[in-house]
Amino acid sequence: MRSTNGQAWARPFRPRLTARASFALAPLLRPNAAYRAVAARLERAPRALRLFTALERRGKEALFGCAMCGQCALPVTGYACPMTCPKELRNGPCGGVAPNGDCEVHPGVTCVWVTALERAEEAGHADDLMRLQRPVDHRLTGSSSWVSYWLGRDEHLWSAPVDLGMPRMFP
C-alpha cells in the first residue's frame, strides 16, 4: 500500500551554506534605518518590489530551498527551512521520522528537522528550537520576508524559548 510517489510534496532541503556561515552573515540583514527606508520605498514601488522579491527568492532558493512563505523562520531553525518539510511543520519533527533520520514521505532524504537540530547545535543555537512558532499566515506566500522583517512585521512569529515553569496540573 505504501506509495513512494511523494515527489509532488515539499522535499527536505539540506542548506548549501553552513550553519556557522549562516549565523555569521545574519547581522548583515538586521533591520536598521537604511533598510527600513528601503523597505518602505519598495512597498510604494510595485515593480521594484517584484524585482527585489525575485532576487530574494533566487538567493534563498539556491541556499536554503526557500519556498517563499513570506515569514522566514530560518534564523531560529539552524537555517534549515521548515517549509521544505512535506507537512510544513514549524515546531519540530513529526513522529514519523525513520530510524535512520529519513523523512517519512521521502525515503533517502534526511528529515529537515534532523538537519535543523544538528545545525542549530553546531552553531550553539539549539535553544531556538524551543520557541513556539505561530501558525503561518498564508496571505504572505510569495512575498518578501526581508521587507516584512525590516518593517518589524515579523516580531510576532515565534515566542521566547518556552519556559516550563508553569503551574501543576496533576500531583
Place this chain on the structure above:
Amino acid sequence: MSLRGALEAGRFAVTAEIGPPRGADRDAVGRAAAHLRGWVDAVNVTDNPGAHVQLGSLAGCLLAAEAGLEPVMQLTCRDRNRIALQSDLISAATLGIPNVLLLTGDHPVFGDHPEAKPVFDLDGVQLVGVARTLRDEGRLLSGREITPRPDYLIGAVENPFAPPVRFRAARLGKKVAAGAEFCQTQFVFDVGGFAAWMRQVVDLGLTQRCAVLAGVGPVRSLRAHEFLRTKVPGVHVPESVGRRLRGVPDERVAAEGLALCAETIAEIREIPGVAGVHVMAFGYERGIPAILEAAGLARRIHAR
C-alpha cells in the same frame, strides 16, 4: 471514574483505542466498547488513522459515550484547516466530549487516497495552543471571543523513539508549554529506550504538568509484526520482539504476543513518572481485558 479523575487522583490510568468502522455501521463502536466497559478510564476514537477513511471521530465518540465509555476525540491537522479544527473543537465540547487528543497526523501519501491534498495548516503544537486558548481565554485564533468556553482535557502525542531522539522530550515540553495536560506515546516495545526518554521527561519537570501514558499493543501474528515494523511510520520494533514471536510454534504466536504486551505493561508500571498506559489493539478490543488482567491491572469500578 473519568480520565481526568484518574489522573488527578494519581491512579494508574488505562485508556484504549477504538478504530471506527469503514462503513455506516451504527453498532460497531458499541460492540468494541462493550468489551472495554469497566476496564478503561477512557477510549480514544481515532481520526481516519493512517489517512484511511473511516467513520469520523466525533460520531464515534458519541457512540462510545452511548455505550457507557468516556471518549477521547482524536483530531489531526492532516485534513482540516484552522477554521475546521476550531469548529470541531467547539463541536466536541458542545456535545460533551471531555477529552481531546491533538495530533499532526500521518501524511496522506500513506493512506487510501494518496492523491489527496495534505492540509497541515496548523501543526500538532499549534493545535494544542489553539485548543488551550479557546478553553482558557475563550478566544479563537482570530482573537474573536467565544462563550461559553469549552471544557475539555487537552492531550497530545509523542514518539520517544523517532529521530532526533535527543529532541523528543523537549518536543513534548513544547506541547506542554502550549497546553497539553496528558500525552499518549507511540507504541513502546523498547522498554529501556522508553525509560531513558521518561527520565528526561521527568527531569524537565513535565510529568508535574502533563500525565504520560505509554502506548502499548499486542502483536498477534508474524504478519502484524512485519507490518508494524516496516509499514507504519515511526514505530520502532526492536529485534527481540521478532525473535520472541518466531521462537514459538505458529499456533502460539498470538498468545506469545499477548503475553509480551502484558509483560511490557507490567515493566512500564515500574518506570518512575508514568501515569498510565494506552492500549492500541488494532480491532482486537475483546482481548484487552485479558491483557490488562495479566499485567496486574484490576477491573476499574464502574463509572457510569
